[in-house]
Amino acid sequence: MADHPKEDELTPETTEGFKVGEKKTIDEYQKLDANDESLRKWKASLGLGTGDSISDPNDPRTCIIVSLGLEVEGRPDITIDLSQPGQLETLKSKPFTIKEGAVYRMKVKFKVQNQILSGLKYLQVVKRHGLSQKEQEMLGSYSPNTTDKPFYEKKFSPEEAPSGMLVRGKYTATSKFIDDDNHTHLKFEWTFEIKKDW
Template sequence: MADHPDDDLVPTRAEGYKLGEKKTVDEYAKLDAEDEALNRWKASLGIGADASIGDPNDKRPVVILELALEVEGRPDVVIELEQPGALEALTGKPFTIKEKAQYSMRVKFRVQHEVISGLRYLQRVKRKGVTVDKSEEMMGSFAPNTLSTPVYEKKFAKEEAPSGMLFRGHYEVLSRFMDDDHRNYLQFEWSFDIKKSWE
C-alpha cells in the first residue's frame, strides 16, 4: 500500500540518538572475531552460523507471518498474512470489540538476510476522519532466524476497550511495521466496531 502524503506515523527517536552504521550479518560475524564472550553471544543470536540465512527467492528482510487478537475467554482472531488475499479480506470487514473488553495483539514474524534494528509496530486509529489514538510498540532488534528459532513471536501490552455511548461506533486503523531506518515492512488498513456486546 502506498504511504499517505500527510502521514506522520513513523518511529519516534530519543533526542540525541544516532543510528549505528548498518552492517551485514557477515560483517557482524567478523566483528571482534577474537572476543570469545562476544562470539558466544553472536552465536546465541544465530550470527555467524550462516551469513545468507533466509529464502534466496524472498528478498524481504522482515516477513510478518501472523497477527492475532487475543481476548480472554474467547477464541483468538488469527490472520495468516502469508495466505493470498489475507490483507484484502480485512477491508470492509470490521472486528467487533465489546466495550471494556481486555485484549492484546500478538504477532509472529521471521527475519532473514540481515540484522534488523529497532523493529516497531505503529498504529493510528481514526473515527469519522479524526485521529483519536496513535501508538507505537517497540518489538526489538533481531538477527535472522535460525533452525533453533524458526519464528519470533511478540505479544503486545494488554489494553481495555473504552466504554460508554461516546465511544461506541466504527474506527479505522492504519498499521505499520517499521525499523529504526524508517523502512516500512508491512502496512495495512483495517477497522473495528466498539459495541455493547460481541454480536
C-alpha cells in the first residue's frame, strides 16, 4: 500500500566510521576503573550507582516507551499514555489537529531497565499523496532507571507546521524508536491533520 513506508525508509542514518562499543553489564561499568575520579563522575552522570534499581527481571525489554506528547505554544499539551490499552490504535484511527504555521514539538517519556541503552533514536516517515519525508532525532544513551530517577523525558527540537491551502489535510506517519544495536523498541502508525484553525 502506498501510505506504508518501505522498511529501508525507517532505517537510521549512520555516521561513517562509527562503531558500536563493546557491550558491558551494569556491574562491569560500575567496577570499571573504580579509582578514576573523572570516570566515577561520568558514570554518575549516566545514573550508575545512584538509587536502587527498579528494573523488572521478568521483563526482557530494555526500553519501555511510557507516553508520547505534543507541545504547542499557547495550547494544552496532548499526551498519549501508552500504558493504557488501545492507545496505539487510537493514534492511527483518530488524527489530531495541528494548526498551519503553529510551532510544536514532540516529547517522549520512557523507562530503561536491565542494561545500558546505547544510542536511542526516533525515526519518522510522514506521507501524503505519495510523497514522503523522513526525520531522525537522536535521543541519546541511558542507564537503567532507579528510585532516584524512575523515568526519562526527552523533548524533541521545535518544528513549525507548514502553511497554505496546499498543505492542509490528513497525513499518515510511521515512527519507531531504535537503538545502536538496531533493536526496535516501539514501532507505530499515526495520523494528523493540518488545518487552517484549531
